[in-house]
Amino acid sequence: MKDLMMERSIQLFAQKGFKETSIQDIVNELNVTKGTFYYYFKSKQELLMDIHLQYIERLIENQETILADKTTSYPEKLHSIIFKLVHDIEKEGLRAKVFFREMRHLSEEHLEQIIPKRDRFKENVQEIIEKGIEAGQFRSDLPSDIVTLGILGMTNWSYFWFQPDGEKSDREVAAIFYKMLVKGIQSQ
Structure with a gap:
């Protein structure tokens, strides 16, 4: 139930925004009581924190798997990370949208847990x-x-415009980003 509650909340937060979504909206969506909500989460803020933690911890785990691979070159590692970021948006676009858009609604206490993880992800790319x-x-x-910062800005904002069923696949978008970064856009 906790996972289902998080998934439905992500949908509501992506659609309506964190502030505009009430606990009542969440429980109505699941046809459960507020007591059920409070059994799993102390507050809507805690729910948002759990969404953020799951998202960034999974990204770091995937990233560190790529970093640990001793058989690939640094350009290959960079390409893999770019692909993972774009692919993640295809796979979990709403979660990415909530992560990037709703971070501003986390309390200072929760930001103190998220920001070091976000910074770690950036430091790994650097x-x-x-x-x-x-x-x-x-x-x-x-x-x-x-x-x-250019790489992260380019990839992180793709949640805003990337359409998984659109003209370009996640793999194609990642390849374009990679070519822009590694080869530049100036004609030879």
């Missing part, structure tokens, strides 16, 4: 860039922190 520079696999004339 580490790939920096190690790729050291290995001569990426250009050394671009600051790794700005490159990292």
Whole structure:
């Protein structure tokens, strides 16, 4: 029931927004009582926190699996992470939308748990860039922190426009992003 409650809440938060969705909306959607809600969550804020934690922890777990692979080059690792981010939006678009759009509604206490995890994800991407520079696999004339923020900005905002059943697949969008990053957009 807890997982179902989270899934339906994600749908409501994505559709109506966190502030505009009441606990009553959530329980009505599931045809349960408020008591059922409070059995699993102390508050709507705690529910939002659980959604955020699940999302970012799964992203970090996938990312660290890619990082640990000693058989792939840094460009391949970067491509895999870009693909995972875009693919995740295809797979869990509403969860990504809630994560990015509704983070502003987390309490300071909850942000103190989420922000270090979000920063860790960013630092892992930056580490790939920096190690790729050291290995001569990426250009050394671009600051790794700005490159990292560019990658994350590009991929994270795709939740807003990417349509999984649209003209381009997640794999194609990730390949385009990767080519833009690694090869640039200037004609040769």
